Amino acid sequence: MSMSKIKKRFVAGAKCPKCGAQDSILLFKLNGIETVECTDCDYTAQQVDEQAKQQSSGSLIGVFKPE
Ligand SMILES: [Zn+2]
Structure with missing residues (x-):
């Protein structure tokens, strides 16, 4: 399994809440979860x-209570 093919892109105008650097935030999906990372x-x-949370719990819909 290669983890090197994750597409990362910069978030324009985003500011790092930790170091305060601007345009240093990368956005990518890690195991389907949106992840942000600072390059500084x-x-x-x-x-x-x-919405993803709701979709993942959607399997519970379809459980019918018999009368
Ligand atoms: Zn930072």
Whole structure:
């Protein structure tokens, strides 16, 4: 398994909350989770999408209670 093919792109105008550097934030998907990373320091954060959460729990819909 190669992890080197993850596409990373800069987020225009984004500011690192840790070191305050501008245009240093990279956005990429790690295991389907949107992840941001600063190139100037070791800051990383993962954004769990609310819609993705709902979709992952969607399998519970379809459980019917018999009368
Ligand atoms: Zn930073």
